[in-house]
Amino acid sequence: MTEHSTDILIVGGGPGGIMTGMTSAQISPDKRITLVRPETKVLVPCGIPYIFGTLGGTDEDLIGELPFLQAGGELLVDRVESVDREARTATLAGGDRIRWERLVIATGSRAFMPPIPGADLEGVHTIHKDYDYMDRFFREVVAGVKRIVVVGGGFIGVEFADEIAKRGIEVHLVEHHPHVLSRSFDRDACLQVQAHLLDAGLQLHTSVRVQALEAGPDGAQVGVVRLEGGERIDTDAVLIAAGTRPNVDLAKAMGLAISDKGAILVDAFQRTREDPEIFAVGDCASKQDFFTRRPANALLASQAAAEGRIAGMSLYALHAPRFNAGSISVYASQVGDLAFGVAGLTEAQAGKLGFQVYRGESRMPDHHPSTLPGTHEVYCRLIFAQLGGRLLGGQVIGGPTSGEILNAIGIAIQMRASAADLASFQFGSQPLLTASIHPIVGAAVNALANHFQNARPAMGKKEG
Amino acid sequence: MTEHSTDILIVGGGPGGIMTGMTSAQISPDKRITLVRPETKVLVPCGIPYIFGTLGGTDEDLIGELPFLQAGGELLVDRVESVDREARTATLAGGDRIRWERLVIATGSRAFMPPIPGADLEGVHTIHKDYDYMDRFFREVVAGVKRIVVVGGGFIGVEFADEIAKRGIEVHLVEHHPHVLSRSFDRDACLQVQAHLLDAGLQLHTSVRVQALEAGPDGAQVGVVRLEGGERIDTDAVLIAAGTRPNVDLAKAMGLAISDKGAILVDAFQRTREDPEIFAVGDCASKQDFFTRRPANALLASQAAAEGRIAGMSLYALHAPRFNAGSISVYASQVGDLAFGVAGLTEAQAGKLGFQVYRGESRMPDHHPSTLPGTHEVYCRLIFAQLGGRLLGGQVIGGPTSGEILNAIGIAIQMRASAADLASFQFGSQPLLTASIHPIVGAAVNALANHFQNARPAMGKKEG
Numbered sequence: 001m002t003e004h005s006t007d008i009l010i011v012g013g014g015p016g017g018i019m020t021g022m023t024s025a026q027i028s029p030d031k032r033i034t035l036v037r038p039e040t041k042v043l044v045p046c047g048i049p050y051i052f053g054t055l056g057g058t059d060e061d062l063i064g065e066l067p068f069l070q071a072g073g074e075l076l077v078d079r080v081e082s083v084d085r086e087a088r089t090a091t092l093a094g095g096d097r098i099r100w101e102r103l104v105i106a107t108g109s110r111a112f113m114p115p116i117p118g119a120d121l122e123g124v125h126t127i128h129k130d131y132d133y134m135d136r137f138f139r140e141v142v143a144g145v146k147r148i149v150v151v152g153g154g155f156i157g158v159e160f161a162d163e164i165a166k167r168g169i170e171v172h173l174v175e176h177h178p179h180v181l182s183r184s185f186d187r188d189a190c191l192q193v194q195a196h197l198l199d200a201g202l203q204l205h206t207s208v209r210v211q212a213l214e215a216g217p218d219g220a221q222v223g224v225v226r227l228e229g230g231e232r233i234d235t236d237a238v239l240i241a242a243g244t245r246p247n248v249d250l251a252k253a254m255g256l257a258i259s260d261k262g263a264i265l266v267d268a269f270q271r272t273r274e275d276p277e278i279f280a281v282g283d284c285a286s287k288q289d290f291f292t293r294r295p296a297n298a299l300l301a302s303q304a305a306a307e308g309r310i311a312g313m314s315l316y317a318l319h320a321p322r323f324n325a326g327s328i329s330v331y332a333s334q335v336g337d338l339a340f341g342v343a344g345l346t347e348a349q350a351g352k353l354g355f356q357v358y359r360g361e362s363r364m365p366d367h368h369p370s371t372l373p374g375t376h377e378v379y380c381r382l383i384f385a386q387l388g389g390r391l392l393g394g395q396v397i398g399g400p401t402s403g404e405i406l407n408a409i410g411i412a413i414q415m416r417a418s419a420a421d422l423a424s425f426q427f428g429s430q431p432l433l434t435a436s437i438h439p440i441v442g443a444a445v446n447a448l449a450n451h452f453q454n455a456r457p458a459m460g461k462k463e464g
Numbered sequence: 465m466t467e468h469s470t471d472i473l474i475v476g477g478g479p480g481g482i483m484t485g486m487t488s489a490q491i492s493p494d495k496r497i498t499l500v501r502p503e504t505k506v507l508v509p510c511g512i513p514y515i516f517g518t519l520g521g522t523d524e525d526l527i528g529e530l531p532f533l534q535a536g537g538e539l540l541v542d543r544v545e546s547v548d549r550e551a552r553t554a555t556l557a558g559g560d561r562i563r564w565e566r567l568v569i570a571t572g573s574r575a576f577m578p579p580i581p582g583a584d585l586e587g588v589h590t591i592h593k594d595y596d597y598m599d600r601f602f603r604e605v606v607a608g609v610k611r612i613v614v615v616g617g618g619f620i621g622v623e624f625a626d627e628i629a630k631r632g633i634e635v636h637l638v639e640h641h642p643h644v645l646s647r648s649f650d651r652d653a654c655l656q657v658q659a660h661l662l663d664a665g666l667q668l669h670t671s672v673r674v675q676a677l678e679a680g681p682d683g684a685q686v687g688v689v690r691l692e693g694g695e696r697i698d699t700d701a702v703l704i705a706a707g708t709r710p711n712v713d714l715a716k717a718m719g720l721a722i723s724d725k726g727a728i729l730v731d732a733f734q735r736t737r738e739d740p741e742i743f744a745v746g747d748c749a750s751k752q753d754f755f756t757r758r759p760a761n762a763l764l765a766s767q768a769a770a771e772g773r774i775a776g777m778s779l780y781a782l783h784a785p786r787f788n789a790g791s792i793s794v795y796a797s798q799v800g801d802l803a804f805g806v807a808g809l810t811e812a813q814a815g816k817l818g819f820q821v822y823r824g825e826s827r828m829p830d831h832h833p834s835t836l837p838g839t840h841e842v843y844c845r846l847i848f849a850q851l852g853g854r855l856l857g858g859q860v861i862g863g864p865t866s867g868e869i870l871n872a873i874g875i876a877i878q879m880r881a882s883a884a885d886l887a888s889f890q891f892g893s894q895p896l897l898t899a900s901i902h903p904i905v906g907a908a909v910n911a912l913a914n915h916f917q918n919a920r921p922a923m924g925k926k927e928g
Contacts, residue, residue, distance in 0.1 A: 019901070026913035044833050047895045054896075060835040302893040305901065309909055310888050319884065319912075330892035339897055369508050371524040400838075403897025404868035407904075408875050414889045415879035420783065424774050425878050428794035429766040431511045432518075433803055433867025437483070437769065440871075445773055448783075449490035 005099040006034040008315060009090055011080045011250065012106030013037030014045065014129065016282025016304035018068055020104050023312025025071035031316075034098065035068065036090075038079040041131040045301045048127055049156060051138055053163030058135040083254050085275065102277050102315045105251055105264060106308070109244035109283035109299050116151075116240070118213030123222040123237045127156055127244075145169060145236045149225045151210050153180030155333050157241035158193065162335045165202055172233050173197065174205045174225070184331070186346045186381070189395050196335045205231070213238060244299050246284045254278075259286040261297045269318055270311040279315065281307040288326035290414070291345065291392065292353055298329050330410040332396075332403040337376070339402035343409040344393030347383055356386040358454070360419070360447025366399045368429065368436035378402065380439035382409070382419075384447055389418040396439065405439055412440070419447045469563040470498040472779060473554055475544045475714065476570030477501030478509065478593065480746025480768035482532055484568050487776025489535035495780075498562065499532065500554070502543040505595040509765045512591055513620060515602055517627030522599040547718050549739065566741050566779045569715055569728060570772070573708035573747035573763050580615075580704070582677030585686040587701045591620055591708075609633060609700045613689045615674050617644030619797050621705035622657065625666055626799045635666045636697050638689070640673045648793070650810045650845070653859050660799045669695070677702060708763050710748045718742075723750040725761045733782055734775040743779065745771040752790035754878070755809065755856065756817055762793050794874040796860075796867040801840070803866035807873040808857030811847055820850040822918070824883070824911025830863045832893065832900035842866065844903035846873070846883075848911055853882040860903065869903055876904070883911045 008024055008031055010017045021035050043051075047061040055061055065075055079093040083103065090098045111126040113119055125137045141148075146169060150161045153175030165171045173180065179190035180197070197204060209228045216223020225233040246263040248256075257265045257273050264280040265273050268288075272278045280286075282304030289296040306327075313319055332341025350357050360382050367375040376399025383392050394409035396402045412422060422444035429436055472488055472495055474481045485499050507515075511525040519525055529539055543557040547567065554562045575590040577583055589601045605612075610633060614625045617639030629635045637644065643654035644661070658668060673692045680687020689697040710727040712720075721729045721737050728744040729737050732752075736742045744750075746768030753760040770791075777783060796805025814821050824846050831839040840863025847856050858873035860866045876886060886908035893900050 015900075023909055026909060027916060029917065044895065044900065046893065047833050047836075050836065050895055054837065055833070055835060061833050300892075301900075302891055305893070306888065306890040306905075309905065313887065313909075313912065319916075328890055330890055332892050332894040332897050334894070334896045341892060341894070341897075343892065369511050369519070369525050371519060372511075372514065373518065400897065401865050401868045403892060403894050404865045404872060407891050407898065407902060408868060408872035410891060411872055411875050411881070411886075411889060411904075412879065415876065415881055415885070417875070417879055421879070422875075423777065424770065425875060426770040426792055426794055427766055427871050427874060428764075428796050428805060428807065428867060429510065429769070430796040430798070430805070430867050431508065431514055432798045433796050433805075433864065434871065436479070436508065436765075438871060440875075441770075441773065445487055445490060445777075448777065449493075452491060452783075453493065 001095045001097060003097045003099060007031040007101045008033045008104065009098055009100035009102070010035040010104040010106055011090070012108055012282070013039060013042050014106060014108045014282060014304060015301040016108070016308045017104065017106030018063060018065070019305045019308025020106060020281055020312045021068045021073045022071055023309045024315055025068070025073055027313050028316055029072065033073045034076060035073055036076045036078050036080050036092065038077070039131055040077055043129055043131055043134060045129050048129070048134060049159035049163045051134060052141060052160065053166040058131060058138050080250060083250065085254060085278070103279065104311055105278070105280040105284060106282050107247045107250055107284045110247050112243050112245050113240060114242050116210055116213060118215070118222065119240065121213055121215055121222040122220050124213060124240065125237065126240045141237065147235045148237045148239060149174060149233055149235045150239045150241060152241035153177070153206070154183065154241060154243065155181065155331065158197070158335060159333055160239060160241060161202055162197065162200060165200055172203045172205060172235070174208065174210055174227065176207065176209045178207045180204070180206070184342055184346070185395060186348055189340065189397055192397055193335055193338070193340055196338045200336055244283065248284050251280065251284065259295055261286065261295050263287070263297070269314040270307055271314070279311045281311045290326040290328045293326060296327055298327060300331060302330060303327055328410065328413055330406055332406050337399070338397065339399060340397040341402060341406045342393065342395050343406045344391070344413045345383065346393060346395065350383055350392050355392060357383040357392060358386055358447055358451045359383050360443040360445070360450060362437070362439050362442025362446060364435045364437055364439065364442060366401055366435050368431055372431060378405070378435060378439045380405065380443045382440065382443040382447055384419045389420060391417050391419065391422065401434070408440060419444045419451070423448055465559045465561060467561045467563060471495040471565045472497045472568065473562055473564035473566070474499040474568040474570055475554070476572055476746070477503060477506045478570060478572045478746060478768060479765040480572070480772045481568065481570030482527060482529070483769045483772025484570060484745055484776045485532045485537045486535055487773045488779055489532070489537055491777050492780055493536065497537045498540060499537055500540045500542050500544050500556065502541070503595055504541055507593055507595055507598060509593050512593070512598060513623035513627045515598060516605060516624065517630040522595060522602050544714060547714065549718060549742070567743065568775055569742070569744040569748060570746050571711045571714055571748045574711050576707050576709045577704060578706050580674055580677060582679070582686065583704065585677055585679055586684050587686040588677060588704065589701065590704045605701065611699045612701045612703060613638060613697050613699045614703045614705060616705035617641070617670070618647065618705060618707065619645065619795065622661070622799060623797055624703060624705060626661065626664060629664055629666055636669060636699070637661065637666055638669045638672065638674055638691065640671065642671045644668070644670070648806055648810070649859060650812055653804065653861055656861055657799055657802070657804055660802045664800055708747065712748050715744065715748065723759055725750065725759050727751070727761070733778040734771055735778070743775045745775045754790040754792040757790060760791055762791060764795060766794060767791055792874065792877055794870055796870050801863070802861065803863060804861040805866060805870045806857065806859050807870045808855070808877045809847065810857060810859065814847055814856050819856060821847040821856060822850055822911055822915045823847050824907040824909070824914060826901070826903050826906025826910060828899045828901055828903065828906060830865055830899050832895055836895060842869070842899060842903045844869065844907045846904065846907040846911055848883045853884060855881050855883065855886065865898070872904060883908045883915070887912055
């Protein structure tokens with residue numbers, strides 16, 4: 001056994017771990033930073049669906065560790081077996097021990113496998129964020145899968161289904177809610193995405209659950225997906241995309257407090273309850289909802305990266321109080337050439353939390369004049385709190401700039417912009433790059449107008 | 465003579481006028497709105513350069529009046545000759561008179577012609593935002609221009625030069641500053657754009673002024689551009705792109721106060737000094753700089769549109785105090801497939817105003833993994849105030865999403881975000897739509913790190 005020594009020890013090499021390393025290398029350049037991860041190669045998590053279509057290979061979807069190494073970080077491919085909080089050491093699977101000053105737990109999450117009978121058959125897969133596993137799955141697909149059933153119509157299921165269909169494979173998508181993406185989007189937006197999936201030739205099975213997976217003629221390989229109600233889909237493979245759960249094995253063994261949602265409890269600076277020198281970031285760390293201060297559970301690479309930045313800036317001293325009190329959802333996707341996404345709350349989510357809202361919508365070409373080549377229509381919906389008019393959320397459906405329009409909405413939510421702010425702000429417009437009336441502005445003005453018209457009769461009544 | 469009556473009379477049909485009309489139609493749907501403009505067809509102002517290349521025709525670059533008409537607005541093609549403030553009437557060129565309750569002056573700007581000898585020769589043009597003028601110019605170009613000299617390397621000059629070069633025309637661009645775009649961009653960004661222009665085959669003449677235009681063999685048509693220092697460029701046509709000046713003829717005749725910069729003096733709600741029921745918006749209206757409260761003079765369609773929205777919401781009642789105290793620059797452009805732009809202040813501008821700043825930079829692919837097709841590199845630079853760390857400006861050079869990244873920076877400036885806010889915020893990331901580390905975030909973290917490293921030795925000295 002050898003005993004090494006470092007200043008900052010990061011356990012886990014996904015977006016949260018890497019971002020903690022890259023940020024702390026900039027903020028604390030005099031500190032030694034060691035990142036331990038079990039994987040030789042690490043996949044870009046949100047790129048996984050694209051391995052099966054656009055990218056065409058597992059090696060095309062790797063997180064580059066070069067920026068971290070160039071910033072002075074050290075990488076160890078090994079597994080942290082245990083941590084001794086008293087002695088400030090971590091023991092690796094190979095037996096070596098590492099002494100640390102600050103510890104960052106970034107152990108991520110694991111795919112959730114719902115208890116479906118037959119889920120242990122060959123040819124039944126999930127999205128493990130593991131290079132070897134996904135590479136085997138990819139090679140199996142290439143070798144001869146002609147039909148596949150995707151169980152779960154969230155972002156990952158939809159992206160995977162759309163991508164793998166590009167190989168000419170027959171794709172069935174099974175979703176137990178009435179629409180795909182219904183946890184993330186309001187109904188009409190879901191319907192627009194579904195229309196695109198149908199156009200792309202996918203077969204949708206909504207409002208129905210999978211009852212069991214059955215073996216094919218050889219008794220070992222999956223052959224049939226049986227749905228509730230009796231429908232049977234013949235298939236060569238199944239992908240179960242039912243979300244992920246925090247991986248907190250190490251944290252539990254260390255005696256760290258775990259939240260109701262199964263994540264390591266951390267404060268606004270990603271510090272654990274028990275020890276201000278032990279941090280947790282990413283899918284394994286607890287989150288708080290921006291709007292209500294309640295526990296939240298968005299397991300997203302972008303969220304993990306944001307937390308890694310906060311931890312990386314806070315390891316040795318706190319600098320600025322965080323302007324926001326928690327996390328919001330900001331995510332986007334694309335099906336065919338239709339991009340779509342959400343930032344903050346949907347109307348349905350806002351209603352559930354107890355908000356009263358008003359809404360504004362806009363729909364316009366993303367170039368101007370719209371005679372320019374490459375013009376897409378962009379639809380934008382914003383919702384605002386009835387009293388005070390703060391922006392609560394936005395949905396965008398459109399062309400390639402939709403992701404950045406959503407990021408702009410995300411900034412506006414996190415800076416607590418109101419409808420009046422957004423309606424009066426300046427936005428740049430350029431023929432090739434943007435709409436003539438910015439979608440955010442169009443929706444904000446429309447929201448104010450709706451709100452004002454609705455408010456006036458009530459005011460009239462009071463006077464009469 | 466007939467006397468009509470309306471509630472809201474808008475004089476001018478450019479972006480400021482149209483946007484006032486569309487906004488007030490939503491906020492005050494019970495009011496009659498009449499827009500008078502002299503032009504039968506109105507050009508999208510920032511689309512004008514594209515007439516000569518990508519669009520390939522003047523009729524492809526028209527502002528649609530349909531949304532205004534559908535919102536219930538009325539359009540009169542006529543010219544407002546005079547306004548009687550006492551009688552609340554406007555007299556049209558045709559002799560008719562219109563009675564109004566609220567008046568909005570949106571008379572725009574006119575191209576500025578510097579006093580260059582020979583500027584009155586045939587074949588010498590400028591950017592008049594006038595359909596008939598630009599259509600004649602376009603037809604002349606199509607009919608046989610083989611060589612053109614563009615005088616002025618601002619956004620319009622650069623865009624026009626890049627576009628017209630697509631016709632296979634020999635293009636010379638003359639700029640008296642050392643670099644094109646130097647009023648808008650810091651030096652290294654200018655150099656990147658220049659490299660692209662040279663790649664596209666344009667001939668650049670920088671740090672040199674035009675001395676005179678000379679006639680060709682027929683004595684009437686321009687044939688030579690003579691530069692200071694003696695260089696002579698043979699040419700078939702010349703475009704002078706030397707900016708625009710507010711058109712305030714009507715306002716002057718009405719006795720309204722005009723600013724030092726030649727614009728109608730208005731308050732934060734676009735109301736004129738003299739009369740809270742008379743508004744001015746767009747290029748003809750005065751502007752105040754967001755950062756210093758000094759007079760500003762960005763004559764941009766997007767600025768005009770923002771002012772139109774504010775006027776449209778404020779005609780009959782003020783609703784919300786404006787969150788910001790003035791205007792910022794947010795604009796973008798594209799040369800070849802290189803998009804670039806600026807929001808807020810450049811480092812040079814900030815220095816001139818008296819700011820002490822720190823800077824952060826990031827450079828990364830706009831898709832992730834970068835093996836995805838359509839990936840461009842994005843460069844982002846942000847500057848922050850030394851004390852307090854508020855965002856003052858950003859520059860972006862990259863792919864098709866650059867315009868929306870700049871709009872996000874614009875929101876952050878107008879919401880007074882700090883480097884710490886931006887570094888800790890969440891941003892969405894999606895393989896096909898965004899970078900893995902958002903350019904704004906990368907630059908904000910880099911800025912904080914730079915600032916922190918520089919601050920520490922000074923703190924150390926104090927202690928020692």
